[in-house]
Amino acid sequence: MPTKLAITGAAAVAHAMRQINPDVVAAYPITPQTPIVEYFAQFVADGVVDTVMVPVESEHSAMSAVVGSAAAGARTMTATAANGLALMFEIVYIAASMRLPIVMPIVNRALSGPINIHGDHSDAYAVRDAGWIQLMSENSQEAYDLTIIATKLAEREEVLTPAMVNLDGFITSHGVEGVEILDDEVVKDFVGQWEPKYPLLDVDNPITHGPLDLFDYYFEHHRQQQEGLKNAYKALPEVFAEYEKISGRKYDFLDLYKMEDAEYVMVVMNSAASTAKYVVDELREKGIKAGLIKPWVFTPFPKKEFLEALDGRKAVVVLDRAMSFGKEAPLYSLVKSALYEAKERPMIGSYVYGLGGRDVTPAMLHIPFEEAMKGELDPNEERYLGLKE
Amino acid sequence: MPNQKYFQYVRKDRLPNVWCPGCGNGIIMKSFIEAAGNLGLDKNKVAVVSGIGCSSRVTGYLDFNTLHTLHGRAIPFATGVKLARPDLEVVVMGGDGDMLAIGGNHFIHACRRNMDLTVILFNNTIYGMTGGQYSPTTPHEAIASTAPYGNLENNFDPVKMAISSGATYVARSTVYHYTQSVKYIEEAIKHKGMSVVEIVSNCHTYFGRYNGMSKPAQFMEYFKKSTVTLSKAKTMSEEELKGKIIIGEFHNDESRKTYLELYEELSEQLGGVAK
Numbered sequence: 001m002p003t004k005l006a007i008t009g010a011a012a013v014a015h016a017m018r019q020i021n022p023d024v025v026a027a028y029p030i031t032p033q034t035p036i037v038e039y040f041a042q043f044v045a046d047g048v049v050d051t052v053m054v055p056v057e058s059e060h061s062a063m064s065a066v067v068g069s070a071a072a073g074a075r076t077m078t079a080t081a082a083n084g085l086a087l088m089f090e091i092v093y094i095a096a097s098m099r100l101p102i103v104m105p106i107v108n109r110a111l112s113g114p115i116n117i118h119g120d121h122s123d124a125y126a127v128r129d130a131g132w133i134q135l136m137s138e139n140s141q142e143a144y145d146l147t148i149i150a151t152k153l154a155e156r157e158e159v160l161t162p163a164m165v166n167l168d169g170f171i172t173s174h175g176v177e178g179v180e181i182l183d184d185e186v187v188k189d190f191v192g193q194w195e196p197k198y199p200l201l202d203v204d205n206p207i208t209h210g211p212l213d214l215f216d217y218y219f220e221h222h223r224q225q226q227e228g229l230k231n232a233y234k235a236l237p238e239v240f241a242e243y244e245k246i247s248g249r250k251y252d253f254l255d256l257y258k259m260e261d262a263e264y265v266m267v268v269m270n271s272a273a274s275t276a277k278y279v280v281d282e283l284r285e286k287g288i289k290a291g292l293i294k295p296w297v298f299t300p301f302p303k304k305e306f307l308e309a310l311d312g313r314k315a316v317v318v319l320d321r322a323m324s325f326g327k328e329a330p331l332y333s334l335v336k337s338a339l340y341e342a343k344e345r346p347m348i349g350s351y352v353y354g355l356g357g358r359d360v361t362p363a364m365l366h367i368p369f370e371e372a373m374k375g376e377l378d379p380n381e382e383r384y385l386g387l388k389e
Numbered sequence: 390m391p392n393q394k395y396f397q398y399v400r401k402d403r404l405p406n407v408w409c410p411g412c413g414n415g416i417i418m419k420s421f422i423e424a425a426g427n428l429g430l431d432k433n434k435v436a437v438v439s440g441i442g443c444s445s446r447v448t449g450y451l452d453f454n455t456l457h458t459l460h461g462r463a464i465p466f467a468t469g470v471k472l473a474r475p476d477l478e479v480v481v482m483g484g485d486g487d488m489l490a491i492g493g494n495h496f497i498h499a500c501r502r503n504m505d506l507t508v509i510l511f512n513n514t515i516y517g518m519t520g521g522q523y524s525p526t527t528p529h530e531a532i533a534s535t536a537p538y539g540n541l542e543n544n545f546d547p548v549k550m551a552i553s554s555g556a557t558y559v560a561r562s563t564v565y566h567y568t569q570s571v572k573y574i575e576e577a578i579k580h581k582g583m584s585v586v587e588i589v590s591n592c593h594t595y596f597g598r599y600n601g602m603s604k605p606a607q608f609m610e611y612f613k614k615s616t617v618t619l620s621k622a623k624t625m626s627e628e629e630l631k632g633k634i635i636i637g638e639f640h641n642d643e644s645r646k647t648y649l650e651l652y653e654e655l656s657e658q659l660g661g662v663a664k
Contacts, residue, residue: 028491029516029519029520029522029535030460030519031518031519034519034520034522035520037522037535038520038522038534038535041534041535041536041537042537045536045537045538046537053535055522055523055535055536057490057491057493057525058461058490058491059491083441083459083460087460087491112459114457115441115457
């Protein structure tokens with residue numbers, strides 16, 4: 001029987017990790033990721049998991065240790081946020097290129113500078129091209145579910161690609177809410193036993209990981225990484241369906257909220273989607289056909305699904321919780337690009353909100369809808385919600 | 390009446406500070422302010438550089454040229470400041486996690502180069518800001534949030550580490566030994582070359598709560614009781630020194646040239662402009 005617990009998002013993720021029971025966890029503390037590792041350290045100390053845990057001396061070492069253990073054949077996890085992820089950066093790419101199915105929760109926090117510890121998506125965007133699968137969660141339940149889903153997906157033979165599970169710093173990681181935890185046995189069966197195909201520890205069949213790869217094969221290896229992401233895209237519906245069987249909770253590439261007849265659509269990731277759903281409800285009460293799309297999957301980017309969901313709508317407003325200086329905001333540019341082949345292209349507008357953890361209010365989220373309804377969207381203008389200037 | 394001699398070094402509008410009541414960080418900050426006052430430092434001729442952590446917040450309160458940088462990276466930033474402006478007195482402040490774990494490499498290499506920096510190490514033996522994870526100075530078997538049944542690892546001795554890496558002024562004090570702390574900081578600032586002053590401090594909020602010393606006063610008692618001076622320590626056996634904090638000036642050698650001196654010499658030799 002699943003148990004409902006009132007816990008933080010960090011605790012929910014730690015419970016998912018406990019049930020996944022990785023062989024190795026190496027981590028370094030960074031706000032707001034720390035409680036995940038603390039809860040998990042307690043599980044390790046209490047002997048309820050079989051994990052060897054290494055609290056290393058920096059994130060660079062954490063990701064390096066994790067790559068080493070995953071290459072050795074261990075099921076391996078870590079977790080980080082913002083600057084921790086930035087310090088990991090060079091090995092984040094290496095993990096993906098070595099096709100090591102590491103699972104890493106990212107507690108989204110603004111990248112410095114100036115230093116800020118609160119939530120935005122600049123860290124997730126910074127590694128969007130690193131070759132990892134990126135799953136996005138609105139709340140603690142989703143963070144829990146997607147951590148389990150990520151493990152199953154990353155370890156599939158045709159995928160073998162590391163995965164990040166993103167949850168918003170503080171809002172999700174530190175907020176307490178009801179989370180349904182599946183039975184340990186159910187999760188254990190779902191993720192199964194990790195059986196690496198080419199582990200370093202298989203001394204009878206020696207292999208090498210990460211040797212020099214110049215103009216002879218580097219290109220092919222990168223093309224194959226692209227194949228891994230394509231296969232992840234193909235495998236996702238199957239993994240989601242399997243997860244629905246054990247949990248009753250249905251995931252997809254996109255969370256479509258009141259989209260059936262929606263004319264005005266907001267696209268937003270993670271926790272702000274909860275506020276946006278409330279705003280959509282308010283607009284619906286006034287008879288306005290508003291809807292919302294929240295991607296559960298950011299990489300591989302669900303381009304086809306966006307096209308199908310948005311083609312023919314009156315207007316689309318895309319909200320980004322980070323900027324891409326000198327270029328269009330990341331989610332906006334991807335959604336806009338997905339609409340290239342639309343038969344009836346909607347009006348579209350870009351809105352940046354909540355940087356460095358600035359609060360997101362319903363009043364704020366009404367603005368893009370209002371501007372869309374007045375026909376005031378400009379596809380080439382980046383607008384800002386809640387900016388004090 | 391607050392003493393103007395000290396208040397000129399403080400950004401009053403940034404107070405009160407974020408530290409827990411009774412935190413040793415305030416004592417160390419005041420030790421530095423007093424040392425600066427005694428030396429009559431011109432605040433515009435001093436740069437204070439910090440990384441990330443509770444103690445690194447100090448650069449927000451001190452009214453010098455200040456730089457609040459990345460986790461572990463205060464020393465490289467400070468090295469850059471010193472190379473660009475050798476006329477400035479460059480002081481680095483930070484904690485044990487910041488300077489000995491994530492930034493440990495920079496610490497030993499600055500010592501090796503004998504960079505003319507003054508490093509004030511706030512050693513509270515834990516990661517305070519992130520919630521009590523064990524650090525490289527957490528004693529073996531002490532409890533931390535990442536070591537609920539005791540720390541398996543052994544701790545660094547920052548003084549030995551600094552000396553063996555090449556620092557030319559090395560001292561240790563505790564937050565209980567305020568007078569000594571002021572004196573060592575003064576000496577460190579005056580010293581030509583890499584100076585390291587370790588000040589053992591209290592994190593009663595995390596380290597203390599986990600290890601039976603949840604009140605700041607308990608730490609003060611502990612520092613008072615378990616500290617021995619270097620001269621006394623020399624007369625004691627290893628067994629007697631177990632669990633003791635040795636304070637004093639461990640190393641003071643101005644015979645070694647600093648990195649900048651060597652750089653200037655080479656520059657002159659090659660016909661460049663020495664500056």
